[in-house]
Amino acid sequence: MDRKKLVLVGNGMAGIRTIEHVLKLAPEAYEITIFGSEPHPNYNRIMLSSVLAGGSDMSEVILNDWSWYEEHRIRLHAGHTVTQIDPLARKVYSDKGAAADYDVLILATGSDPFMLPLPGADKEGVIGFRDIKDCETMLEASRKYKKAAVIGGGLLGLEAARGLLHLGMDVTVVHIHPYLMERQLDETASKMLQKELEAQGMKFLFRKHSEEIAGRKRARELVFSDRTRLEADLIVMAVGIKPNVKLARQAGIAVNRGIVVNDLMQTNIPGIYAVGECAEHRGITYGLVAPLYEQGAVLAKHLAGAETEGYAGSVTSTKLKVSGVDVFSAGHFAETEGARSLRYQDEVDQVYKKIVISGDRLIGAVLFGDTSDGSKLFSLMKKGESVKGREKELLLGFSAQGSGTETAEQRLAAMADDEIICGCNGVTKETIKDAVLTKNCTTVASVKACTKASGSCGGCKPLVQGLVQLYAGDAAGEPAKEGICGCTTLTRDEIVAEMSRMKLQSVQETMHVLGWNNPEGCSKCRPSLNYYLGMLFPESYADEKESRFTNERYHANIQKDGTYSVVPRIYGGVTSPSELKKIAEVAEKYDVPMVKITGGQRIDLLGVKKEDLPNMWAELDMPSGYAYGKALRTVKTCVGSTFCRFGTQDSIGMGVRLEKEFERLNTPAKVKLAVSGCPRNCAEATIKDFGVVAIDGGWELHVGGNGGVHVRATELLCVVKTEDEVVEWAGAFLQYYRENAQWNERTSVWIERVGLESVKKALENKEDRIALFARVKQALGRLNDPWKEIVADGALRKNFEPLPEAASARN
Numbered sequence: 001m002d003r004k005k006l007v008l009v010g011n012g013m014a015g016i017r018t019i020e021h022v023l024k025l026a027p028e029a030y031e032i033t034i035f036g037s038e039p040h041p042n043y044n045r046i047m048l049s050s051v052l053a054g055g056s057d058m059s060e061v062i063l064n065d066w067s068w069y070e071e072h073r074i075r076l077h078a079g080h081t082v083t084q085i086d087p088l089a090r091k092v093y094s095d096k097g098a099a100a101d102y103d104v105l106i107l108a109t110g111s112d113p114f115m116l117p118l119p120g121a122d123k124e125g126v127i128g129f130r131d132i133k134d135c136e137t138m139l140e141a142s143r144k145y146k147k148a149a150v151i152g153g154g155l156l157g158l159e160a161a162r163g164l165l166h167l168g169m170d171v172t173v174v175h176i177h178p179y180l181m182e183r184q185l186d187e188t189a190s191k192m193l194q195k196e197l198e199a200q201g202m203k204f205l206f207r208k209h210s211e212e213i214a215g216r217k218r219a220r221e222l223v224f225s226d227r228t229r230l231e232a233d234l235i236v237m238a239v240g241i242k243p244n245v246k247l248a249r250q251a252g253i254a255v256n257r258g259i260v261v262n263d264l265m266q267t268n269i270p271g272i273y274a275v276g277e278c279a280e281h282r283g284i285t286y287g288l289v290a291p292l293y294e295q296g297a298v299l300a301k302h303l304a305g306a307e308t309e310g311y312a313g314s315v316t317s318t319k320l321k322v323s324g325v326d327v328f329s330a331g332h333f334a335e336t337e338g339a340r341s342l343r344y345q346d347e348v349d350q351v352y353k354k355i356v357i358s359g360d361r362l363i364g365a366v367l368f369g370d371t372s373d374g375s376k377l378f379s380l381m382k383k384g385e386s387v388k389g390r391e392k393e394l395l396l397g398f399s400a401q402g403s404g405t406e407t408a409e410q411r412l413a414a415m416a417d418d419e420i421i422c423g424c425n426g427v428t429k430e431t432i433k434d435a436v437l438t439k440n441c442t443t444v445a446s447v448k449a450c451t452k453a454s455g456s457c458g459g460c461k462p463l464v465q466g467l468v469q470l471y472a473g474d475a476a477g478e479p480a481k482e483g484i485c486g487c488t489t490l491t492r493d494e495i496v497a498e499m500s501r502m503k504l505q506s507v508q509e510t511m512h513v514l515g516w517n518n519p520e521g522c523s524k525c526r527p528s529l530n531y532y533l534g535m536l537f538p539e540s541y542a543d544e545k546e547s548r549f550t551n552e553r554y555h556a557n558i559q560k561d562g563t564y565s566v567v568p569r570i571y572g573g574v575t576s577p578s579e580l581k582k583i584a585e586v587a588e589k590y591d592v593p594m595v596k597i598t599g600g601q602r603i604d605l606l607g608v609k610k611e612d613l614p615n616m617w618a619e620l621d622m623p624s625g626y627a628y629g630k631a632l633r634t635v636k637t638c639v640g641s642t643f644c645r646f647g648t649q650d651s652i653g654m655g656v657r658l659e660k661e662f663e664r665l666n667t668p669a670k671v672k673l674a675v676s677g678c679p680r681n682c683a684e685a686t687i688k689d690f691g692v693v694a695i696d697g698g699w700e701l702h703v704g705g706n707g708g709v710h711v712r713a714t715e716l717l718c719v720v721k722t723e724d725e726v727v728e729w730a731g732a733f734l735q736y737y738r739e740n741a742q743w744n745e746r747t748s749v750w751i752e753r754v755g756l757e758s759v760k761k762a763l764e765n766k767e768d769r770i771a772l773f774a775r776v777k778q779a780l781g782r783l784n785d786p787w788k789e790i791v792a793d794g795a796l797r798k799n800f801e802p803l804p805e806a807a808s809a810r811n
C-alpha cells in the first residue's frame with residue numbers, strides 16, 4: 001500500500017503527541033516528515049521551570065530522543081523553520097532550503113511569548129521564557145549578574161522568578177494588576193500566595209506599567225510610567241503568549257487569534273490541520289497541555305480513519321509549580337451572573353478553598369494550602385454531574401464525610417475508578433490500577449511508560465506513587481522498587497543473573513521471558529540489554545545493531561545539522577606525514593567543512609554526509625577511532641623519555657601498546673586512557689578512566705577519573721614495575737568494569753558507587769587478574785574493525801545510501 005505523506009510543522013509537545021497517537025493507531029499509514037525550528041529533539045517544555053529551580057537536569061527534559069525518529073523512520077528537519085506553504089502544490093519550504101510534499105499537513109507551531117514593545121527591549125539581558133535557549137540564558141546570567149526583574153505575575157512569571165531565586169538572584173516580580181495570578185485566583189488566594197512567596201525571598205511591585213528599559217548594550221534598569229526605576233541586569237517578560245500564526249496567515253488559512261479549526265482540527269483548507277496552542281477552536285486558544293493533548297488524540301483518530309466524536313473543547317485546571325506552595329485553580333472561579341460561590345478559610349494553617357456552582361453543577365474551584373481534593377473537584381467539573389446536597393463535602397474536603405482519620409491510602413482506595421489522576425494526560429485511576437495489576441507496572445516510572453501519567457508537569461506524581469503503593473504493595477507484598485527503566489522492575493544485577501542462568505540469546509527474547517511491560521522496550525533498556533548479552537556471551541552473541549544508538553549504528557557521530565564526523569584511530573596520538581597527507585586528500589575530495597584536532601590527540605573530519613562515509617573510510621584505510629561508541633576511545637600520551645628531558649619512561653610506546661591491545665573493546669560507557677612519562681603528568685592521566693603515570697623504576701596505575709561535566713580525579717589503584725604488568729592490570733580492570741558496572745555508567749560513577757577497595761580486592765590476586773585478562777582477550781578476539789566490514793559488504797553499505805523522501809532520520 002502506498003503510504004500517504006504527512007508533514008508536521010512544529011516539533012513541540014502537541015504535534016509530537018499527535019504523531020505518537022498516529023503511530024500507535026496506524027503505524028503503516030504515513031511517511032512522516034517533521035520540521036522544527038529548535039535544534040533539539042522533542043522535549044518537555046513544562047519541565048524548564050523545574051530545570052531552572054534545580055528540580056531537574058536539562059538532560060531529563062527530552063521526551064523523544066533522536067533515535068525515536070530513526071526507529072519510526074521519521075525524517076526530521078531540526079533547526080528548520082517552515083517559511084512557506086504552497087497549498088496548491090501541497091508543498092512546504094524551510095528557511096534552510098528543505099522542501100517536502102504533503103497529502104496531510106499538521107500545523108503545530110505553538111506560541112511565541114508576548115514581548116512588550118518597550119524602548120530598549122532589544123538590549124542584552126531581555127528575554128522571554130519559552131524554550132531551552134531562554135532557560136540557558138537565565139542559567140548563564142545568574143552566574144554573572146545579581147539582579148533580575150520578571151515582568152508578569154502569572155504562572156510563567158512566578159515559576160521563572162522562583163527559578164531565578166534558586167539560582168541566587170535578587171528577584172522582583174513586576175505586575176500590572178493589583179494582585180498575582182488574577183487569571184487563575186481570586187484576591188484572597190492571591191494574597192496568601194504573595195505572603196508565601198515573600199517568605200521565600202521574592203519581591204513584588206504591583207500596579208506597575210513598564211515603560212522603558214535603560215542601559216547601554218545590556219539592560220540595567222526598568223523604568224516605569226510613574227518614573228520610578230528598578231535595577232535589573234536580567235529582565236524576563238512573562239506577560240502572556242500569542243499563537244504562532246504567521247505561516248498559516250501567509251498561506252491564506254483562516255486565522256483569528258489562532259488558526260481557526262473545526263471539531264476535527266481541520267482548517268478551512270483541505271488537507272491542512274492545526275493542533276496545540278496555535279489552534280483556535282470554537283473561539284478559544286489554549287495554553288496548557290491537557291487540552292492540546294485531547295486535540296491531538298482526536299486528530300490522530302481522524303487521520304487513522306478511526307471513529308471520533310471530534311473535539312468539543314476542554315475545561316482546564318492549573319497548578320503552580322513552585323515548591324512549598326500548593327495552588328490549584330480550575331474552571332470559572334469568578335462569580336458570574338447565576339453562579340454562587342462558597343468559601344472556606346483557615347487562617348492558622350493558611351488554607352483557603354472556594355468552589356463556584358451554577359445551577360446544580362460545579363463550574364470552578366480555587367484551592368490554596370491544601371490541594372489534595374483538586375483532582376476530585378476537577379473530575380466532577382468535567383463530568384458535569386449534579387452536586388446538589390454535596391456542597392459541604394466539596395468545600396470541606398472529601399475526607400470530612402468520613403471519620404476524618406483516613407490515611408492517604410484509604411482515601412486513594414475510596415476514589416472512584418473514573419476519577420482523573422493525571423490532569424495533563426487525562427489518565428484515570430482505573431487506567432493506572434490496570435497498569436499496575438495487569439501490566440506489572442510497579443513503579444512510577446513504569447506507570448509513566450505505560451500510561452503517560454506523571455510524564456508532563458509531574459504534579460500528579462504523589463498520587464501515582466500512592467496508587468502504585470496501594471496496588472503493587474498488595475500484589476507483591478513488598479514496596480515497589482526501581483528497575484533499569486520504566487519497562488521493567490528488574491535491576492541490572494537481576495537481569496544479568498537471569499540472562500546468564502537462562503542463556504538468553506537476544507534482546508527480544510530477554511524482554512519476552514522477563515516479562516517486560518512494554519514489549520518493544522525503550523531507548524534505555526534496549527541498548528543496555530544488547531550490551532549485557534554481548535558482555536556475557538562474547539563468543540555466541542550476535543550484536544543487534546538496531547538496539548544501538550544512531551552513532552553506534554553508523555559508526556560516526558551525528559552532528560546537530562544531521563551530518564556526521566569521522567575520527568580515524570591515531571594510536572597514542574602519533575601520526576606520520578603520509579597519514580596526514582591521506583587525511584588531507586580525503587578531506588579535500590569530500591569537501592569536509594571542518595578539520596579539527598581533538599582533545600584526545602586525533603583528527604576529526606566534521607560535517608560529512610552520511611552517504612559519503614563508506615567511501616571516505618575506504619580511502620582513508622585507517623581503523624575506526626570509535627569516537628562515537630561506548631568503547632575504548634583514546635589513549636593520550638605525552639612525549640615521555642624518548643624526547644622529554646624529564647621523562648622517566650617511554651610513555652608513547654606504552655600508550656600505543658595499550659591502544660593496540662584494547663582498541664574496539666565495548667564497555668558500559670566510553671573509556672579514556674592516558675599515559676604520562678613522569679609525575680608532571682602532561683597527558684592529564686589523573687582525570688582518565690585508567691591513567692598511567694611513570695615514576696622512577698615503574699608505573700602508577702590510577703582509575704576512575706573524569707574530565708567532563710562532573711570532574712573527578714583518579715584514585716591510585718596500585719604501582720607496578722613493568723610494561724607487561726601495566727597491560728595485565730589495565731585488561732583486568734577493564735574486564736572487571738565491563739562485568740560489574742551498569743550500562744552507561746562511567747568508571748568515575750561506578751567506583752564512587754562500589755568503592756575503590758572492592759575493585760582493588762577483585763584485582764589483587766594474580767590468578768583472578770589473569771582470568772579477567774583472559775576474558776577481556778576473548779571478548780576482543782571477536783571484534784573486527786566496523787569501517788572495514790562496511791566498506792567490504794555491499795548490503796551494509798546500502799544503509800548509508802540516501803533514503804527516499806520522508807524515510808530517513810535528520811537531514
Ligand SMILES: Cc1cc2nc3c(=O)[nH]c(=O)nc-3n(C[C@H](O)[C@H](O)[C@H](O)COP(=O)(O)OP(=O)(O)OC[C@H]3O[C@@H](n4cnc5c(N)ncnc54)[C@H](O)[C@@H]3O)c2cc1C
Nearest residue numbers: 010012013014036037045081082109110276277287288289
Ligand atoms: C516554562 C514553561 C512552563 C510550563 N508549564 C506548564 C505546566 O505546568 N502545565 C501545562 O499544562 N502547560 C505548561 N506550559 C505550557 C505548555 O508547555 C504549552 O502549552 C505546550 O508546550 C504547547 O505545545 P505546542 O506543541 O502547541 O507548542 P510548543 O511546545 O511550543 O511547540 C511548537 C514548536 O513549533 C516550533 N515552530 C514554530 N513555528 C515553526 C515553523 N514555522 N517551522 C518549524 N517549527 C516551528 C517551535 O519552535 C516549537 O518548538 C509551560 C510553558 C512554559 C514555557
Ligand SMILES: NC(=O)c1ccc[n+]([C@@H]2O[C@H](COP(=O)([O-])OP(=O)(O)OC[C@H]3O[C@@H](n4cnc5c(N)ncnc54)[C@H](O)[C@@H]3O)[C@@H](O)[C@H]2O)c1
Nearest residue numbers: 152153154155156157174175176238239240287318319321
Ligand atoms: N503551571 C502551569 O500550568 C504553567 C506554568 C508556566 C506557564 N504556563 C502557561 O504558559 C503560558 C504563558 O504564561 P504567562 O504567565 O506568561 O501568561 P498569562 O497570560 O497566564 O499571565 C500573564 C500575566 O502577566 C500580567 N501582565 C500582562 N501585561 C503586563 C505588563 N505590561 N506588566 C506586568 N504584568 C503584565 C497579566 O496580568 C497576567 O497575570 C500560559 O498559557 C500559561 O498557562 C503554565
Ligand code: SF4
Nearest residue numbers: 638644647677678682
Ligand atoms: S609528563 Fe613528564 S615526561 Fe611527559 S612531557 Fe610532561 S614532563 Fe615530559
Ligand code: FES
Nearest residue numbers: 422424456457458
Ligand atoms: S498532572 Fe501533570 S503530569 Fe500528571
